[in-house]
Amino acid sequence: MSESTRRGFVKNSAAAAAGMTVVGALAAEQADAKAAAKSGPVVAYIRKPGTGEISVMSGEREVKLHDRKIAARLARAARREAR
Amino acid sequence: MSSHREAPAISKDPVADNTDLYAFVSPDDPGTVTIISNYLPLEAPYGGPNFFEFGPDVRYRINIDTNGDGDADIIYEFAFETQVANPNSFLYNSGPILSIDSANWNRKQFYSVTRTSRGHRQVLGTGLACPPCNIGPLSTPDYDMLASEAIHSLPGGRTVFAGQRAEGFYVDLGSIFDLGNLRPFENLHATFGLPALSAAVGVNGTDNFSVHSIALKVPISDLTRHGSTPTNVSSPDAVVGVWASASRQAATVREPWSDYVQEAGEWLQVSRLGNPLFNEVLVGMGYKDLWNSLPPSADNRFAAGVQHPELATLLPVLYPGVFPNLAKLSAPRADLVAILLTGLPAGVVPGFQNFTGSTLADMLRLNLAIPPSSKPNILGLIGGDPAGFPNGRRVFDDVVTVELRAIAGVTYPLVNSSYTPDVAAGEITDGLTPASLNLPFLNSFPYLGTPQGGYQTAPLGTV
Numbered sequence: 001m002s003e004s005t006r007r008g009f010v011k012n013s014a015a016a017a018a019g020m021t022v023v024g025a026l027a028a029e030q031a032d033a034k035a036a037a038k039s040g041p042v043v044a045y046i047r048k049p050g051t052g053e054i055s056v057m058s059g060e061r062e063v064k065l066h067d068r069k070i071a072a073r074l075a076r077a078a079r080r081e082a083r
Numbered sequence: 084m085s086s087h088r089e090a091p092a093i094s095k096d097p098v099a100d101n102t103d104l105y106a107f108v109s110p111d112d113p114g115t116v117t118i119i120s121n122y123l124p125l126e127a128p129y130g131g132p133n134f135f136e137f138g139p140d141v142r143y144r145i146n147i148d149t150n151g152d153g154d155a156d157i158i159y160e161f162a163f164e165t166q167v168a169n170p171n172s173f174l175y176n177s178g179p180i181l182s183i184d185s186a187n188w189n190r191k192q193f194y195s196v197t198r199t200s201r202g203h204r205q206v207l208g209t210g211l212a213c214p215p216c217n218i219g220p221l222s223t224p225d226y227d228m229l230a231s232e233a234i235h236s237l238p239g240g241r242t243v244f245a246g247q248r249a250e251g252f253y254v255d256l257g258s259i260f261d262l263g264n265l266r267p268f269e270n271l272h273a274t275f276g277l278p279a280l281s282a283a284v285g286v287n288g289t290d291n292f293s294v295h296s297i298a299l300k301v302p303i304s305d306l307t308r309h310g311s312t313p314t315n316v317s318s319p320d321a322v323v324g325v326w327a328s329a330s331r332q333a334a335t336v337r338e339p340w341s342d343y344v345q346e347a348g349e350w351l352q353v354s355r356l357g358n359p360l361f362n363e364v365l366v367g368m369g370y371k372d373l374w375n376s377l378p379p380s381a382d383n384r385f386a387a388g389v390q391h392p393e394l395a396t397l398l399p400v401l402y403p404g405v406f407p408n409l410a411k412l413s414a415p416r417a418d419l420v421a422i423l424l425t426g427l428p429a430g431v432v433p434g435f436q437n438f439t440g441s442t443l444a445d446m447l448r449l450n451l452a453i454p455p456s457s458k459p460n461i462l463g464l465i466g467g468d469p470a471g472f473p474n475g476r477r478v479f480d481d482v483v484t485v486e487l488r489a490i491a492g493v494t495y496p497l498v499n500s501s502y503t504p505d506v507a508a509g510e511i512t513d514g515l516t517p518a519s520l521n522l523p524f525l526n527s528f529p530y531l532g533t534p535q536g537g538y539q540t541a542p543l544g545t546v
Contacts, residue, residue, distance in 0.1 A: 043345070
């Protein structure tokens, strides 16, 4: 395989892989949305946003999630609303 | 009070407020144990139009510890639902309620009972009807009949009732909460320099009030570790610990311009009750809400309040010269620790034990091998009757007097024979007995008396 052909192959493969990732992410998002549509209300509680610990409650269940990004985004949103 | 409004947070949440707990071998059915857990303190019988009821958003539990670790091994859980027949009517009932399924009764409650033991969950009953509240001669003309229709048989020889009952805990609230005054002895009270008082008879502060009771009668074998029916009083397997609790879900969300309420999350305990007056008298104001959130296995952190009860230091101050020996008693109260937190080991009281081990845990401890007394004494064990408090608790036991006397030192010789209790320690009382109750106890399940009707109840008067 010539260099130019190889470069093209790599480029095309990368694009295909990226496309597959996007398609995969979209599919996962749709599946999540479907699952979310079936669930009841969800309550999230962040006692200390800096720790990234989120208590997610639905029905009688409660799970602990560690996600600094989501916690920070929600804290930022709360500050915006507070202004 | 026993545990009515005993902590700041739960005093604002009466529907979850555990007020009294009883556990005893049923006197008329001695192969069974009856456990009664009360909620909703000081119901005024005329408190309509939304009369009292259990909380559909509360989980009520009766917990049994079979191995002395202060954690529940057997749980009976009660979950309620309310059904409104006609939401357009403001009326609790639109005519006489002559039967528990009456179409005239607009707001009915039903419940389920679930037993969990070591991970095995068994639904014992669903759709079980509560009786209405006792309203008056036009609405509930035959209340005893309605209450009897609300006694349900469950599988395995169990029986259950959930609904309004007459308050059975007798106590002179007005006097005791007025700086530790006891009317029969108020001539001896320090009165803080105010004019002296004259001794008087006790006044039952709970008379004619109602509560909501969950009463459960089960075979003795339903409560033991190996499903046995103990006959040997000295066997460790004969003793179980009992406490009741109420839980709410972790989160409550309300929406604006709406009656929509969303609750979510785990069920978290907001009230519990083992021995009467424990949280009320022995736990400091700043820790009572915490205590209500914890299991008995965490009670080690409250031991200091039992070893050195505040009330024991107050009595000699409030009644100068009356408790000289108590005033000098500074050693940790191992007697109270045994009575309330571990049970009494064998050898302390001849022929009796209700010891559950070294774990400090506030539970009613019941020795199941001790049969009901043919001649009960309302002072229970200190009155020579091992079938009564603190071996469990019967509805008529005078727990106020027993605990007052114990704190005053009458039980300290159990752990230190050289101590001589003050004469007053053996006589102290708020002056009440079951005869002080306007509404008598029943001789059979659910044992607590018929609640007074709203129509028949006069508002509170003066002494």
